Structures are given as C-alpha cells and as structure tokens.
Amino acid sequence: MxxxxxxxxxxxxxxxxxxxxxxxxxxxxxxxxxxxxxxxxxxxxxxxxxxxxxxxxxxxxxxxxxxxxxxxxxxxxxxxxxxxxxxxxxxxxxxxxxxxxxxxxxxxxxxxxxxxxxxxxxxxxxxxxxxxxxxxxxxxxxxxxxxxxxxxxxxxxxxxxxxxxxxxxxxxxxxxxxxxxxxxxxxxxxxxxxxxxxxxxxxxxxxxxxxxxxxxxxxxxxxxxxxxxxxxxxxxxxxxxxxxxxxxxxIYGADRAPVAPEEAARGMLDYIDAHVASGGKVHQVTRHMLGLFAGRPGARIWRRVLSENATKPGMDSGLVLRALDEMTAARAAA
Missing domain, CATH: 3.20.20.70 (Aldolase class I)
Structure with missing residues (x-):
C-alpha cells in the first residue's frame, strides 16, 4: 500500500x-x-x-x-x-x-x-x-x-x-x-x-x-x-x-452510508462457511460478533443465540441467520 x-x-x-x-x-x-x-x-x-x-x-x-x-x-x-x-x-x-x-x-x-x-x-x-x-x-x-x-x-x-x-x-x-x-x-x-x-x-x-x-x-x-x-x-x-x-x-470523508448491522452480519456468512469447511469452528468467528447490536433492540437475543449454540456440533453460517430471525421476531413482537 x-x-x-x-x-x-x-x-x-x-x-x-x-x-x-x-x-x-x-x-x-x-x-x-x-x-x-x-x-x-x-x-x-x-x-x-x-x-x-x-x-x-x-x-x-x-x-x-x-x-x-x-x-x-x-x-x-x-x-x-x-x-x-x-x-x-x-x-x-x-x-x-x-x-x-x-x-x-x-x-x-x-x-x-x-x-x-x-x-x-x-x-x-x-x-x-x-x-x-x-x-x-x-x-x-x-x-x-x-x-x-x-x-x-x-x-x-x-x-x-x-x-x-x-x-x-x-x-x-x-x-x-x-x-x-x-x-x-x-x-x-x-x-x-x-x-x-x-x-x-x-x-x-x-x-x-x-x-x-x-x-x-x-x-x-x-x-x-x-x-x-x-x-x-x-x-x-x-x-x-x-x-x-x-x-x-x-473520518475519511467517503461518500458512503454506514452499513446496517444486519448487512454486516450477512457479510460474514460466506467467510464462516469457508472457515468451517477448512476445519474451523463457528464460535471462533461469532464470538467477535456478539457486540454488533450493542445498545439496540434485540441485542440480548442476538448474543444469547450465538453464545448458546456456536459451540454445538454441526453449526455453520445458518446460526447467524437464525440469530437475525429471532432478533427480528422479538422486535416485531415488542
């Protein structure tokens, strides 16, 4: 660079x-x-x-x-x-x-x-x-x-x-x-x-x-x-x-709107699946994503779904989608 x-x-x-x-x-x-x-x-x-x-x-x-x-x-x-x-x-x-x-x-x-x-x-x-x-x-x-x-x-x-x-x-x-x-x-x-x-x-x-x-x-x-x-x-x-x-x-003056947190989560799906395919574990990635919705409605559900399930056998990027779905449903019901 x-x-x-x-x-x-x-x-x-x-x-x-x-x-x-x-x-x-x-x-x-x-x-x-x-x-x-x-x-x-x-x-x-x-x-x-x-x-x-x-x-x-x-x-x-x-x-x-x-x-x-x-x-x-x-x-x-x-x-x-x-x-x-x-x-x-x-x-x-x-x-x-x-x-x-x-x-x-x-x-x-x-x-x-x-x-x-x-x-x-x-x-x-x-x-x-x-x-x-x-x-x-x-x-x-x-x-x-x-x-x-x-x-x-x-x-x-x-x-x-x-x-x-x-x-x-x-x-x-x-x-x-x-x-x-x-x-x-x-x-x-x-x-x-x-x-x-x-x-x-x-x-x-x-x-x-x-x-x-x-x-x-x-x-x-x-x-x-x-x-x-x-x-x-x-x-x-x-x-x-x-x-x-x-x-x-x-900070940089870029003509770029902030990415939505949901979009950032979906941006990790392919990476997670590639990591799992190479022998990695989902929690090695998702543990860094727990704070993504900090201070926003549904943040606790997001953290709970990822924390409680990421170490279970057979997990892949579908866990992130599940966490997003459960968070969205909880927001709608609130």
Missing part, C-alpha cells in the same frame, strides 16, 4: 488486543469500515524466527489495510520477523512498547522497553533496514516512577531518528509492579494534554493517540485538535457498529 494511503488509513485504527483482534475479528471489522487501519494481536518475534510459527501471520486479503504488531527486543530478531511480515503481505510493521503483562516483561519487550529507548531505536533501525514498508511504534507515556514529561519526548526523539514513521501513544503510564494488565488499562490517569504537547513539539511526526477513546465524536475531536490519528481499543470491540460503521464517512 502506498505510504500516503497508509497514513490516511491511520487516521482511525483499531488497537491490537490479545485474544481479541485475531484474523476472524479483523474480517468482521472490515465489514463495517473499508478504510480504518487494523492491527493484529501482538506476535512475538521469537515465535516467528526461532519457533517457525509462520501460521501466526495468516490473514485474509480482505483485511487490508493491515499492520502486524511485533513483540521483541533483539534488533536482529526483530528485523527478521519484520522481513517475514513484509513477505506475508502486511502493510506496516509495528513494535509493541506498551503492553504491561508479566509475560511481556519476562521477555524484555512491551512497556518495559520504555526504560531503554536506545535499544528500541536499534530495533527500529534494524527493521527499517530489513523492510520497505513503514515501521511504527506503539508506546506508553512512561512506566512506574518515570516522569512522562521527561521520558516521553526523549523516547519519541530516539525512535523517530531511528526511522519510525508513525507513533501511537497510549496516554497512560504502565505500572509494571502492583497493577494487573487489566488495571493498567483503567487505573493510571489519562494525560491527553501531554500527547497533544508532543505533537506541538514534534510537528513532523505522525502521532496517534490511544487510551479511553470510546466514540467517533471523541476521535474527531482529537483529529480536529491537530493529532494525526486516533486508535480505539475496547470500544471498537464491544460496540463495533457505533465506532466503525460511520467512520468511512465521518
């Missing part, structure tokens, strides 16, 4: 989320927005390079524009993993410097890398030499007792000089000791103003903001305030229609 087109796509992106943004989730999200930039779950460089787990790079052509997020800290290993990602067809390679989980810390990657911007810079430089697609970084504003106003600009400067073309900043600290990964998504206070200050200080950098963003209206506000992109996490997963269906028109 041309770099200008990718920068445009990055105006709105869906955050990489472990256990959530797998390839089935991304195909579903693509039913709602043609334009938003999608990210994989974090894939560790050692798994690809040492473990040969190239199946972790599998994706559908429909998912593009699509970025691969890598976890790792060894520059040579990151470079080889990035090369494998480019060969697999990804439009961007992103380095995770924000995940606070214990597993990530023990592997010396994720948010712990905020303590070593020089190492991150070496990793970015190695990846830039290995691939022609953009190399980007997702980070926090700091970790533990670091002072974000001091460490964040130094970190951004180091990785930008190493060749990172875009940076996504989660506007919270990560507490590596004392808070769980879940608590790290909510408890540390958000500092949006610091991220805005970084854009003023580094006007040439393409900066996206992440953390606590729940609506397209909020996303538009950040873009209008001067940021280059907005990354939405849990809201895009739990209320996908609210966040993504209007994005093409409202």
């Amino acid at each position: 041309p770099s200008d087109a990718l920068r445009s796509a990055a105006r709105l992106s869906v955050a990489p989320m472990m256990e959530w943004t797998d390839r089935h989730c991304r195909v579903f999200h693509r039913q709602l927005s043609r334009e938003a930039l999608l990210y994989t779950e974090m894939v560790t460089a050692p798994a690809l390079v040492r473990g040969g787990a190239l199946h972790l790079l599998d994706h559908d052509a429909a998912e593009h524009p699509l970025a691969l997020q890598l976890g790792g800290s060894d520059p040579e290993e990151l470079a080889e993993a990035a090369r494998l990602g480019e060969e697999a067809g990804y439009d961007e390679i992103n380095l995770n410097c924000g995940c606070p989980s214990d597993r990530v810390q023990s592997g010396t990657f994720g948010a712990v890398l905020m303590r070593d911007p020089a190492l991150v810079a070496r990793g970015v430089a190695a990846m830039r030499r290995a691939v022609s697609v953009p190399v980007t970084v997702k980070c926090r504003i700091g970790v533990d007792d670091q002072e974000p106003a001091e460490v964040l600009p130094a970190f951004l400067e180091a990785v930008a000089e190493a060749g990172a073309t875009r940076l996504i900043v989660h506007a919270r600290k990560a507490w590596l000791q004392g808070l769980s990964p879940k608590e790290n998504r909510d408890i540390p206070p958000l500092d949006y103003e610091l991220v805005m200050e970084m854009k003023r200080r580094f006007p040439e950098l393409h900066l996206s903001i992440n953390g606590g963003i729940t609506s397209l209206e909020q996303a538009r506000g950040f873009l209008e305030a001067g940021l280059d992109g907005v990354m939405v996490g849990r809201a895009a997963y739990h209320q996908p229609w609210d966040v993504l269906a209007g994005a093409d028109a409202e």
Whole structure:
C-alpha cells in the first residue's frame, strides 16, 4: 500500500488486543469500515524466527489495510520477523512498547522497553533496514516512577531518528509492579494534554493517540485538535457498529452510508462457511460478533443465540441467520 494511503488509513485504527483482534475479528471489522487501519494481536518475534510459527501471520486479503504488531527486543530478531511480515503481505510493521503483562516483561519487550529507548531505536533501525514498508511504534507515556514529561519526548526523539514513521501513544503510564494488565488499562490517569504537547513539539511526526477513546465524536475531536490519528481499543470491540460503521464517512470523508448491522452480519456468512469447511469452528468467528447490536433492540437475543449454540456440533453460517430471525421476531413482537 502506498505510504500516503497508509497514513490516511491511520487516521482511525483499531488497537491490537490479545485474544481479541485475531484474523476472524479483523474480517468482521472490515465489514463495517473499508478504510480504518487494523492491527493484529501482538506476535512475538521469537515465535516467528526461532519457533517457525509462520501460521501466526495468516490473514485474509480482505483485511487490508493491515499492520502486524511485533513483540521483541533483539534488533536482529526483530528485523527478521519484520522481513517475514513484509513477505506475508502486511502493510506496516509495528513494535509493541506498551503492553504491561508479566509475560511481556519476562521477555524484555512491551512497556518495559520504555526504560531503554536506545535499544528500541536499534530495533527500529534494524527493521527499517530489513523492510520497505513503514515501521511504527506503539508506546506508553512512561512506566512506574518515570516522569512522562521527561521520558516521553526523549523516547519519541530516539525512535523517530531511528526511522519510525508513525507513533501511537497510549496516554497512560504502565505500572509494571502492583497493577494487573487489566488495571493498567483503567487505573493510571489519562494525560491527553501531554500527547497533544508532543505533537506541538514534534510537528513532523505522525502521532496517534490511544487510551479511553470510546466514540467517533471523541476521535474527531482529537483529529480536529491537530493529532494525526486516533486508535480505539475496547470500544471498537464491544460496540463495533457505533465506532466503525460511520467512520468511512465521518473520518475519511467517503461518500458512503454506514452499513446496517444486519448487512454486516450477512457479510460474514460466506467467510464462516469457508472457515468451517477448512476445519474451523463457528464460535471462533461469532464470538467477535456478539457486540454488533450493542445498545439496540434485540441485542440480548442476538448474543444469547450465538453464545448458546456456536459451540454445538454441526453449526455453520445458518446460526447467524437464525440469530437475525429471532432478533427480528422479538422486535416485531415488542
């Protein structure tokens, strides 16, 4: 994908989320927005390079524009993993410097890398030499007792000089000791103003903001305030229609009406049947579709029909049609 087109796509992106943004989730999200930039779950460089787990790079052509997020800290290993990602067809390679989980810390990657911007810079430089697609970084504003106003600009400067073309900043600290990964998504206070200050200080950098963003209206506000992109996490997963269906028109200016949630559900039928035919299970896809009607009449019935039946033997795309029918009947009877 041309770099200008990718920068445009990055105006709105869906955050990489472990256990959530797998390839089935991304195909579903693509039913709602043609334009938003999608990210994989974090894939560790050692798994690809040492473990040969190239199946972790599998994706559908429909998912593009699509970025691969890598976890790792060894520059040579990151470079080889990035090369494998480019060969697999990804439009961007992103380095995770924000995940606070214990597993990530023990592997010396994720948010712990905020303590070593020089190492991150070496990793970015190695990846830039290995691939022609953009190399980007997702980070926090700091970790533990670091002072974000001091460490964040130094970190951004180091990785930008190493060749990172875009940076996504989660506007919270990560507490590596004392808070769980879940608590790290909510408890540390958000500092949006610091991220805005970084854009003023580094006007040439393409900066996206992440953390606590729940609506397209909020996303538009950040873009209008001067940021280059907005990354939405849990809201895009739990209320996908609210966040993504209007994005093409409202964020990208496309002359395209939002797809109806029912149409988005039907858009998954052929994909589900192909997945089942290849040996997959219906629930592996439909679990990502449970929030499609969030906040709308019949949402509970939709969730119940899918949740209670998707793991039963013999299920195929007919389950989605059944859920739609039962929801529609309940609406008519209300």
